[in-house]
Amino acid sequence: MPDDAFDEVVTLCSELIAIDSTNTGDPQTLVGEREAAEYVAAKLREVGLEPQIIGEDEKRANVIVRIPGADSDRGGLLVHGHLDVVPAEPAEWSVDPFGGVIKDGYVWGRGAVDMKDMDAMMLAVVRRWAREGIVPPRDMVFAWVADEEHGGIHGAHWLVDNHPDLFEGCTEAVGEVGGFSFTIDEGNRVYPIMTGEKGIRWMKLTATGQPGHGSMIHHDNAVTKLAAAVARIGAHEFPIVWTDTLREFVTGLGKLMGTDLMAVDPQVMIDKLGPLGRIVGATLRNTANPTQLQAGYKANVIPSSATAIIDCRVIPGQEAEFEKQVDELLGPDVTREWVISDIAIESSFDVPLVEAMTAALKAEDDGSHTLPYLMSGGTDAKSFTQLGMKCYGFSPLRLPADLDFASLFHGIDERVPVDALTFGARVLDRFLASS
Structure with a gap:
């Protein structure tokens, strides 16, 4: 599929970043997600969809849209992202953190990787489907939710507790913090799939x-x-603590790197992995x-x-x-x-949904490899698990080999490569169209 089918993902991401949706956790100082939710809903209505905006107060809002699939007898798939971001101190940044600046091949600003990039990818895919009359293989629910950065009390948790009917039939869910590339060498990149959370x-x-x-x-x-x-x-x-997920990740990564990482001192292994080591290192122990x-x-x-x-x-x-x-x-x-x-949550790696992720990545990056990993932080997956869904993190990005991606989460000068955004939209489209 041509790149220009997803060029708008860059604009969507920039415009979402330019909407300040800071979540301090304090009702007196939070900005709220209402404006961002209204933006998403408007973009969905623009292509003929009828999203539902729902929330428990005027500052907080969630957007839900259900896309009927070709086979409604299959279990449905939830695709979710959060609209809130952590605070940013403008004086510490080289750009306006809420300017949605596009320069030097990146989209800059708070939320660029956590997680308005994925929000924009989801929006670009759904808009393309609506414009071109594409029907997914099964029912899919797309949710842009509030309050993830403060525990989801007004977002995913609230929706699950008060409106579980919105997710009726969904047996699996896909959200953030997985599918980003780690370069081993010129011809090989690992894309970790989040299959569990501490x-x-x-x-x-x-x-x-x-x-x-x-x-x-x-x-x-x-x-x-x-x-x-x-x-x-x-x-x-x-x-x-060597969990099965950690063991599979380290063993698989070692094979690709031509070394037995299980035989290496854990701290040496972490150092060898560079920025990825900070993510993996936090899952080695409580x-x-x-x-x-x-x-x-x-x-x-x-x-x-x-x-x-x-x-x-x-x-x-x-x-x-x-x-x-x-x-x-x-x-x-x-x-x-x-x-x-x-x-804490865990889902199986050896399932058709992950096979579809792997195939979608391979179609766009012949050097891609997928491995399961346990996430040290938490996402809205913890809420959706309560409804019986198997949850995964898959927000696909092909990143420059020298980019310290881990440092960008909640970091200063948060940014996402423009090429990674268009890549991610293409992969997400392929994945969802085949899952």
């Missing part, structure tokens, strides 16, 4: 002690106890990273309590073992509670 546990630690005057000697100090617990947890290296501290109200008053937040990510099946390990690190007079808890 669980999310945001843990609140509370330390207690004897309050008093800051000028006195205090051996029972809540801040000291908390600081010690946070330091122990933050410095602790949890043991490596992690617990301190992110917030709070204590006291005055410089000369020792508080009776102090709190901290720890961002924990847990490998599937490791939940009980992880809690045991954390409890051994807490120390006296420090308690924990989970303030956010979301499941």
Whole structure:
């Protein structure tokens, strides 16, 4: 299919980025996804489709459109992307993060890779189908949702809890963070397919002690106890856990690289993989990273309590073992509670849906290879799993070999190559048309 059939994906991505949909998680400061949702809905109506805009408040909106397929007796496929983005500080960027700037062969701005690139690909594919009367092989639901960057409370979680009928019949789902290329050599590129996600546990630690005057000697100090617990947890290296997904990824990648990566020290392997190593390295073990501290109200008053937040990510099946390990690190007079808890998920790699992804990539890149990987973060897949769907991450991009893609997620000067966008739209179209 000609490139010009998907040229509009670049404009769509640029225009979506230019709509500030910052999600701070704070109702007082978030911008909201309503304008971006209205934009998507308008683009769908432009080609004769009838999308549904739905949300629980005026700032947050989700867009859903169902495309009937040739065989409605088959299980349907959900294709989803989120419209919100994390904040960006303009002074830190070389371009306006909400300008949708196109220069030097890239589309620049907050959301370029997380994930308005995929939003634009989805929109370009659906618009082409509508213009040309293309019918997918089975029913497909396309969803552009809110609030993924703060847990999906007003987006995927809310839709699943309140409007599951919108996804009736869907047995599989495809979303973000998979299908991006990692160059091995000139003739070989690996496109990792996300088949699982670590669980999310945001843990609140509370330390207690004897309050008093800051000028006195205090051996029972809540801040000291908390600081010690946070330091122990933050410095602790949890043991490596070789999941089947990780083993298959490392073994397959090693074969393509002509070496036995399973026989290499894990840290050497991570270093050898460069930017991809940061993604893989975070899935080798459970992690617990301190992110917030709070204590006291005055410089000369020792508080009776102090709190901290720890961002924990847990490998599937490791939940009980992880809690045991954390409890051994807490120390006296420090308690924990989970303030956010979301499941770990896993889906099979050896399925027809992944075969269709692999074939679509091969048609556009003869040097492509696919392997499963476990994602260290979390996506809206965690919500859609609750409806019985098998979930995958496949947002296809053929990237320059020297691009540090991992650093662009939530990073400064986030950007996506123009050629990668058009490539991704072509691959996504081929994949969906054959799945």
